[in-house]
Amino acid sequence: MADFMADHLLHRLYRLQEKHRHIPFQLMVEVARESGLPVSQVAAVVNFYSFFYQQPVGRYHLLFSNCTSCGYQAGEVNLLALLRQQLSIVPGQTRTDGVVSVDETSCIGMCDHGPSMLVNGAPIVNLDEDRIRQLCGLIAAEQSLDRWPADWFRINNHIRKPGLLLNAPLQSGGSLSKALAGDAQRMLESIVQSGLRGRGGAGFATGKKWLFCREAEGDARYVVCNADEGEPGTFKDRVLLQCHADALFEGMTLCAYGIGAKKGFLYLRGEYRYLLGHLQTVLRRRYDSGLLGASILGQAGFSFDIELVVGAGAYICGEESALIESLEGKPGIPRIRPPFPVTHGYLGCPTVVNNVETFIAAAHIVQDGSDGFGAVGTEKSPGSKLLSVSGDCRTPGIYEYPYGASIQQVLDDCGATQVQAVQIGGPAGSLLAKKDFNRRISFEDVSTGGSFLIFGEYRDLLSINRNFARFFAHESCGFCTPCRVGTRLLENSIGKIADGRATWRDVDEIKQLSRIVSRYSHCGLGHTAANHILDSVRHFPGHIQNVLAQQAFTPAFDLDAALETARQLTQRDDADAHLE
Amino acid sequence: MTQLKDTIFIDGKAIGFTEGQTIMDAALSAQVYIPHLCHYPGLTPSGNCRLCVVEADGRMVAACTTAAREGQQVSNNTAELSAARKAITQMLFVEGNHICPSCEKSGNCKLQAMGYYLGMLEEHYPQFNPHRALDASHPDIFLDRGRCILCGLCVRSSHDVDKKNVFAIAGRGADARLIVNTVSGKLGDSNLDVGDLAANICPVGAIMFKEHGYVTPIGERIYDRQKISDVALNEHVLEQKGDKAR
The missing domain is CATH 3.10.20.740 (Ubiquitin-like (UB roll))
Structure with a gap:
């Protein structure tokens, strides 16, 4: 396994997708036979992940982000519409000559680089009208990607404000040798002592999780790093993987030492596939230095291997039990919890799943001691937090603050003026208005996995709601009724409101629907999918009020528009073929 | 207390x-x-x-x-739970193509019975009208995905009880569909048998027997005579399997 990637089902399907530009049913049958899996499981996986296709995509396959910060509508011009017109193409369909296909995709984590897209999986950034026109020219000339301007592919780290973690680079192997000098129990206690809580957003005490896992019964134990950051607006793991991969692997190895694991996985979101080469280089170096593999740092009996698994476009795989399902070669459907992964995780064995930032913080704690860590932040939220700041501000990028920093401080530091609202924690988080800008980033006040989206005064918030509602409908795994159906209904309802076709009844309706989706769904995706709508209704009632039709009832759909197909079929467009 | x-x-x-x-x-x-x-x-x-x-x-x-x-x-x-259950039932109705008046399952259908039980008088939400493929390739059983509510009872029955693993659910979000685990994807190529639990457990009209039309007249069917809240108290797969094996 020279490249640290096993023959995982997702990897096998990825290779087929690359080779054939789609995965027809015949190939699924073949994969199933070769890997001894039921055809239905392979088909379910192909159907589940966005980056696998059953119809051929073009030789140039463009996936434009639809995030509010790195998407095609992040600027003033709709760049997808421009692309569509320039290439004479319908999004979602491959052009008949087979050269090009265009579609949209959820946030690709390039929010500090303006409008961005994936071209055959590789991110290109800072798109504007000029670049789109040039790009269309390159495609028309069928120019190969390695001859496209290199700076389009250049991704910067944009670390604007380093703090506790980013200011103090770790020495490779430093914390590990310190841990190995003592026993595992003592190391775990120092993590507990530090008060470190998971940085993914939920904030479970890391030390406690590791202790539980150590104590859980099982034949094997696993360490899993969740590098599937898919919350629109977050990109701090991208930067950490680029700049601090060594510290991350060290943190994972410390965890392995603490809980007695021999095997770990880094689950990388498919959008960050371009980071693979770099991660493999860092892993190779760590193996060569005796920091991974058998007898780590000469300690007989302590072996640990890390494997890389790359996802294929599914936000839900950021949920830890869905991630484990994906690791096991299945669709990312969240499991029933309890039992939690810490006792029944990968292959039913005790498993620690932590965020990239959490493992890095753990490595810092072991190297520098828990006191320094606890001295920063608030009582209930010790340490620092990396924020991915983007949207309407002068300097988008990574900002590291001690927990307890106010929203206003972040806005001041990134040069955001005339701010109407901020969305913290991504679409699943909280939409806050000016009166709340004195609130603080912490587990006890405004909690976030890292996404910090800024919306200036000119922004149409209802279009933001519409964007988010669409995101959840697209990313719902489909397992449970309230989320599968409810997110789609929410998308339609918010569309009706944003289009000015709604009345106050629709607002009552969307509130009730939001309540059902958030209270009755199976997992966190459904629980949080309506937050942005309820926040909008609560904090920005005027925006909705302004667009409501002043009548008692309006139909769910535009009756006249619904007749369009009939008009086309009968080739009529006269007055009698319209309702009014 | x-x-x-x-x-x-x-x-x-x-x-x-x-x-x-x-x-x-x-x-x-x-x-x-x-x-x-x-x-x-x-x-x-x-x-x-x-x-x-x-x-x-x-x-x-x-x-x-x-x-x-x-x-x-x-x-x-509670009032809140009943209202939510009604809304969830309505969601299941609008998501599929539920054609009660012309469905052979009418009267024996749990989704319909649930609607009655919860006092559902209208579908409330806009219809999705999905296009979902019908599979009539099996000699005795047909599969109408339009009426499927993705409950997975057939999936679990076939896998755990019949030990045949005929069904699975594939696709994400509103695109989720019941699929058949054969190299053609067709039910006719599976070893599903009319006596299998998976062929009998469908709560709605998605998995139905061919050539069994209106043997029991409308008005005399399970939920015409009893409420779902009574029927459900005495169900178990062991009895189901015994009853329906032909």
Whole structure:
């Protein structure tokens, strides 16, 4: 396994997708036979992940982000519409000559680089009208990607404000040798002592999780790093993987030492596939230095291997039990919890799943001691937090603050003026208005996995709601009724409101629907999918009020528009073929 | 309040349970009905339909997948839960193509019976009108995905009881579909048999027998005679399998 990637089902399907530009049913049958899996499981996986296709995509396959910060509508011009017109193409369909296909995709984590897209999986950034026109020219000339301007592919780290973690680079192997000098129990206690809580957003005490896992019964134990950051607006793991991969692997190895694991996985979101080469280089170096593999740092009996698994476009795989399902070669459907992964995780064995930032913080704690860590932040939220700041501000990028920093401080530091609202924690988080800008980033006040989206005064918030509602409908795994159906209904309802076709009844309706989706769904995706709508209704009632039709009832759909197909079929467009 | 050992309280009523039982198990053993569609006693619970969501010690949980715990206070029959259950049933109706007046399952259909039980008088939400493929390739059984509610009962029955693994659910979000585990993807190439639990357990009109039209007249069918809340108290896969094997 020279490249640290096993023959995982997702990897096998990825290779087929690359080779054939789609995965027809015949190939699924073949994969199933070769890997001894039921055809239905392979088909379910192909159907589940966005980056696998059953119809051929073009030789140039463009996936434009639809995030509010790195998407095609992040600027003033709709760049997808421009692309569509320039290439004479319908999004979602491959052009008949087979050269090009265009579609949209959820946030690709390039929010500090303006409008961005994936071209055959590789991110290109800072798109504007000029670049789109040039790009269309390159495609028309069928120019190969390695001859496209290199700076389009250049991704910067944009670390604007380093703090506790980013200011103090770790020495490779430093914390590990310190841990190995003592026993595992003592190391775990120092993590507990530090008060470190998971940085993914939920904030479970890391030390406690590791202790539980150590104590859980099982034949094997696993360490899993969740590098599937898919919350629109977050990109701090991208930067950490680029700049601090060594510290991350060290943190994972410390965890392995603490809980007695021999095997770990880094689950990388498919959008960050371009980071693979770099991660493999860092892993190779760590193996060569005796920091991974058998007898780590000469300690007989302590072996640990890390494997890389790359996802294929599914936000839900950021949920830890869905991630484990994906690791096991299945669709990312969240499991029933309890039992939690810490006792029944990968292959039913005790498993620690932590965020990239959490493992890095753990490595810092072991190297520098828990006191320094606890001295920063608030009582209930010790340490620092990396924020991915983007949207309407002068300097988008990574900002590291001690927990307890106010929203206003972040806005001041990134040069955001005339701010109407901020969305913290991504679409699943909280939409806050000016009166709340004195609130603080912490587990006890405004909690976030890292996404910090800024919306200036000119922004149409209802279009933001519409964007988010669409995101959840697209990313719902489909397992449970309230989320599968409810997110789609929410998308339609918010569309009706944003289009000015709604009345106050629709607002009552969307509130009730939001309540059902958030209270009755199976997992966190459904629980949080309506937050942005309820926040909008609560904090920005005027925006909705302004667009409501002043009548008692309006139909769910535009009756006249619904007749369009009939008009086309009968080739009529006269007055009698319209309702009014 | 004195807490009895191995007792939970559903809407204030004390109900005994044994170790390992879920809230649903305990309720059904005590002849207390908690609405459900994707659960069938004797099969591993899934928790996908969400009709059985109850409030247990202040948390919203699926009764079919949540372990009963000593002293647990469960709210089941409340106005909020009934309203939500009705809304969820309406969601299932609009998501598929449910053609009650012309459906052979009418009267024996649990989705329809649930609608009656919850006082559902309209579908409320806009119809999705999905295009979902029909599969009539099997000599005795047809599959109308338009009427499927994705409960997965056939999937679990076929995998766990029949040991044939004929069905699976594939696709994400609103694109989720029942698929057949054969190299053609067709039901006709599977070894599904009319006596299989998977062929009989469908709560709706998605998996139906061919050439069995209106043997029992409308008006004399299961839910024409009894409420779903009574029928559901006496169901178990063992009986189902015995009854329907032909």
